[in-house]
Amino acid sequence: MSFKSVCRSILFGIPIGVTFLDTVGYVAKVEGISMQPALNPESTNTDYVFLSRWAIRDYKIERGDVISLTSPKNPKQKIIKRVVGLQGDVVSTMGYKNRYVKVPEGHCWVEGDHTGHTLDSNTFGPVSLGLITAKAVYIVWPPERWQKLENKLPESRKPLSLSI
Numbered sequence: 001m002s003f004k005s006v007c008r009s010i011l012f013g014i015p016i017g018v019t020f021l022d023t024v025g026y027v028a029k030v031e032g033i034s035m036q037p038a039l040n041p042e043s044t045n046t047d048y049v050f051l052s053r054w055a056i057r058d059y060k061i062e063r064g065d066v067i068s069l070t071s072p073k074n075p076k077q078k079i080i081k082r083v084v085g086l087q088g089d090v091v092s093t094m095g096y097k098n099r100y101v102k103v104p105e106g107h108c109w110v111e112g113d114h115t116g117h118t119l120d121s122n123t124f125g126p127v128s129l130g131l132i133t134a135k136a137v138y139i140v141w142p143p144e145r146w147q148k149l150e151n152k153l154p155e156s157r158k159p160l161s162l163s164i
Contacts, residue, residue, distance in 0.1 A: 025052040027140055028068065030080055034112035034119070038066065038149065039080070039139070048141035049080075049149070051134035059129045061086070061108065063159070064151040066136040069110070072124045080136060081120050082153070085109035089159035096122045100160065106130075111157065 030039045030047045039047045051068050061067060061083050071077040085091040085103045093101055094115065103109050107126035112118025121127060139145045 025050055025054060025134060025137075027051070028078070033117050034114050035066070035080055035082070036114040036117075038082075038113050039136075045142060045145075047139050047145060049136040050138040050140050052137045053134045055135040055137060056132055059132065061129075061132065061135065062151060063089075064153040066149050067110065067132050068134040068136060069127060069131045070133060071119075072127060072131065073119065078133065079119070081110035081112055081118070083108050084111045084121070084153065084157050085159045090161040091159045094122045096125065101126065108132075109159075 027048050028051050030049055033040060033043065039049070049066075056067070063083055063086060065083045066080060067083060068078055068080050071079045085101075086108055087103050087105045089103045089109070091101055091103065091109045093099060094111075101109065103126050106129055108129060109121045110127055111120040111122065136149050138149065139147050
């Protein structure tokens with residue numbers, strides 16, 4: 001292969017790769033215990049998940065989805081949480097300043113699965129849908145944990161009233 005053809009391949013390959021990462025998705029390391037037992041069930045192992053940007057292109061998320069978002073407390077940090085409530089839902093909070101919250105339009109309520117060991121909407125309130133960066137769809141590493149992430153919400157965390 002000539003130098004010219006290698007350069008041409010790189011020049012065409014980089015934009016295609018960037019477009020893929022920006023529109024389809026990427027693999028990310030999950031750190032911490034806030035999503036136990038769904039992610040990182042043992043402190044000794046770290047899960048890697050496929051984050052689908054495509055799945056949230058129209059901000060169509062559902063209760064129970066595991067999403068990645070920019071932290072409202074630290075814009076340089078990405079966090080991963082489960083969607084508990086959608087706009088219009090009334091949720092029962094756990095330690096937030098109000099016992100019940102009606103999720104405002106254009107927002108959602110997110111929580112970590114490991115109650116008491118997570119910074120989530122119970123700390124910072126409803127989250128703007130614009131902060132959502134991707135939906136976690138598969139655990140891709142380690143190999144013994146390969147699986148699709150379930151869209152599930154514990155009965156105790158279901159909203160008190162649902163939006164239509």
